[in-house]
Amino acid sequence: GQQVMQIPQYQHVQEGEDFTTYCNSSTTLSNIQWYKQRPGGHPVFLIQLVKSGEVKKQKRLTFQFGEAKKNSSLHITATQTTDVGTYFCAGQVGSSGSARQLTFGSGTQLTVLP
Amino acid sequence: EAQVTQNPRYLITVTGKKLTVTCSQNMNHEYMSWYRQDPGLGLRQIYYSMNVEVTDKGDVPEGYKVSRKEKRNFPLILESPSPNQTSLYFCASNLRLGINNEQFFGPGTRLTVL
Numbered sequence: 001g002q003q004v005m006q007i008p009q010y011q012h013v014q015e016g017e018d019f020t021t022y023c024n025s026s027t028t029l030s031n032i033q034w035y036k037q038r039p040g041g042h043p044v045f046l047i048q049l050v051k052s053g054e055v056k057k058q059k060r061l062t063f064q065f066g067e068a069k070k071n072s073s074l075h076i077t078a079t080q081t082t083d084v085g086t087y088f089c090a091g092q093v094g095s096s097g098s099a100r101q102l103t104f105g106s107g108t109q110l111t112v113l114p
Numbered sequence: 115e116a117q118v119t120q121n122p123r124y125l126i127t128v129t130g131k132k133l134t135v136t137c138s139q140n141m142n143h144e145y146m147s148w149y150r151q152d153p154g155l156g157l158r159q160i161y162y163s164m165n166v167e168v169t170d171k172g173d174v175p176e177g178y179k180v181s182r183k184e185k186r187n188f189p190l191i192l193e194s195p196s197p198n199q200t201s202l203y204f205c206a207s208n209l210r211l212g213i214n215n216e217q218f219f220g221p222g223t224r225l226t227v228l
Binding site: 042043 | 147157204
């Protein structure tokens with residue numbers, strides 16, 4: 001079945017440093033989403049990428065979708081303590097009408113040291 | 115307030131004692147799903163439902179049942195829980211997978227099976 005690999009599993013950074021997490025899918029995706037889960041909380045939707053090579057920004061967060069639509073990355077510039085949490089990607093295979101499932105990556109747990 | 119609710123939030127039970135975790139959403143979403151979250155494994159989909167009376171297996175359905183008799187409710191049933199079902203469970207809903215893919219997650223249910 002479809003697999004979505006995410007690395008690294010853990011990342012510790014000093015406040016102010018940058019952070020990047022990567023996702024790779026075994027199959028071509030129709031779209032990919034990113035979620036953030038704060039400690040003790042539930043996943044919260046951040047963004048969805050649909051187009052090949054798409055780049056989207058949300059303040060200090062930059063999301064990219066690869067040209068082949070099989071990989072994606074989330075980059076945080078100048079991390080803050082509020083960025084602490086686990087970041088998940090979730091890939092979907094199949095377009096509208098045929099979509100059935102999202103497959104989540106295993107997540108990257110980010111710790112920001114003050 | 116638009117939300118997904120789950121009950122109970124915490125449950126400790128014993129092997130073999132049937133239990134149900136309820137999930138309800140008030141957003142008139144068609145798509146609902148159940149995930150379990152285990153350390154290092156991310157979110158794995160148990161079952162999903164595209165609409166009323168339409169359910170299908172996710173990646174890890176063994177030992178679970180679901181039903182979708184009404185659009186707003188999607189209970190997860192463990193007929194004979196075992197210790198390997200100790201996990202954090204999330205219910206999620208989405209307007210219609212393939213159209214708008216933002217998943218709204220419930221607060222989670224932490225289940226311990228002794």
